[in-house]
Amino acid sequence: MQNVAETFSLDCAKVVAHLPGENLLGRIGSLEVRLARSTEEIEAAQAVRYRVFCEELGAQVTVPGAAVQRDVDAFDDICDHLIVCDRNLPGPDYRRVVGTYRLLPQERAELNGGFYSASEFELSSLVERNRGLRFVELGRSCVLPAYRNKRTIEAMWQAIWAYVKRHEIDVMAGCASFHGTVPAAYAEALSFLRQNCRAEGNWAVRAVQERFSSMDLMPEEAINAKTALMAMPPLIKGYLRLGARFGDGCVVDYEFGTTDVFVVLPVSFISPRYISYYSNDGESLVA
Template sequence: MTIELLDSTSVVDTSQACVGKTMTAPATDVLGRIANLETRLARNASEIDAAQAVRYKVFVDEMKAQVGPDLDRRKRDVDSWDAICDHLLVLDTAIEGDPEDQIVGTYRLLRQDVAERAGGFYSASEFDVGALVSRHSNKRFMELGRSCVLPEYRTKRTVELLWQGNWAYALRYGVDAMFGCGSFPGTVPAEHALALSFLHHNIRAREEWAVSARPELHRTMDMMPVEAINPKKALAALPPLIKGYMRLGAMVGDGAVVDHAFRTTDVLIVLPISNISGRYLNYYGADAGRFATSVS
């Protein structure tokens, strides 16, 4: 999920904040492996920096997101949350060189306890996630963000490893629900009327899981009556990541938000662990062992 909550003038460069941070990980910290690809958390500041470089290639070079002049010069996508999040990586171990040279995909993970100590969730600048979290005081939430993969690695295998890592991490920390922004390209919601209306009518989060865009940012998703929606065409119009979340059992919040800095239209994805369909639990394993069997 791509999430951008700060405009280009308010991005805080905290990459150096990680330099003095003690980050140790054993050699057996790999969460999954398929052939030459493996997934694990970043082990040091250099790997986080390399992940930020991958994010720049995808979000700025490819998607034309706007970042500050210093970040443009350094070719990095950086913000203040990077210093407190865990950074999930996919690495191609067949690439010769240091691990930093092998990073081909990344996800950013923020647990509720960490967010509360550090000032809140990233997506709270777009959506009223505080009300959702407070309604479930007995549950542990995790925010997903900054999902990206280099173009040549956008395959089923890479996506499976990212989900293997997310699932293993969620189990490790007893996470009950995940959420984060899913993005449509462009800043004109009407260009996605079919897909947004389909999400609104079919998988909108309700009752205890209901969550809305912040009132001052709220853009309606209800642009077409349900009888006018062709489900097959609507599914084809969904970004692959949002479609993947939907297949897992995710819901979407009410209202979209236009992110001018990242040039996207965002919706909030909400995925209670209890909603994950049995076929996916069986596929990845209730203990996240699906792709961990070959890890030594």
């Protein structure tokens, strides 16, 4: 994660204008996952991000965001905002938002100055090498503590898969983060990703030179796969299970207090069993 914009807009009307009608993408139990459909719901997603990134994890925010206790940046105006709502909570839907994921389709990024991750990773080169494929950038993923469980994660991935099918996306990409600004603290996990899960060929992507930090911190023979995986955040382990590959080099984001890696997940890499699993639950939602 990183702050790439110097100016911020708290007006989300442009986002709401391009969203289709119902937007429901996933449902498990009392949890419904869909795209935000009002300014209030987008602001609720930003408030969840603030609670997780700033209050819980200590990220620094700019004055506009801090003043309203929301994590905001200029990209919010052009992204789709996936929200998880708990129908068992009282009040209108915008008061029921317990998790969020931000999605930026390639066409919208290219019309508005590029992708969010481009200040950390050479994403533009990756897209250019794969012209003809449709990318979506995933980011700003967070869930409130009480909802950090398998059910919520599965509901979110059901929704993301429905979104991918609905919009005919070929490649998911974006930053994922380790908490903390010392890559050596995650030497085994980062080394494992580089040595075993690095994106290659047309999928290769590298941290921008001026922010590049090596992920190759331990020799292969010293790495224990089990302990390396245990040190990874759940989001990164989830990407791995789906077949994702990772860029070369990590980036330290001091404002957010994270060490960022880049995830590349072509739809063609996803195991058929996961496609079947998520499609079966959400098939009626993407027809």
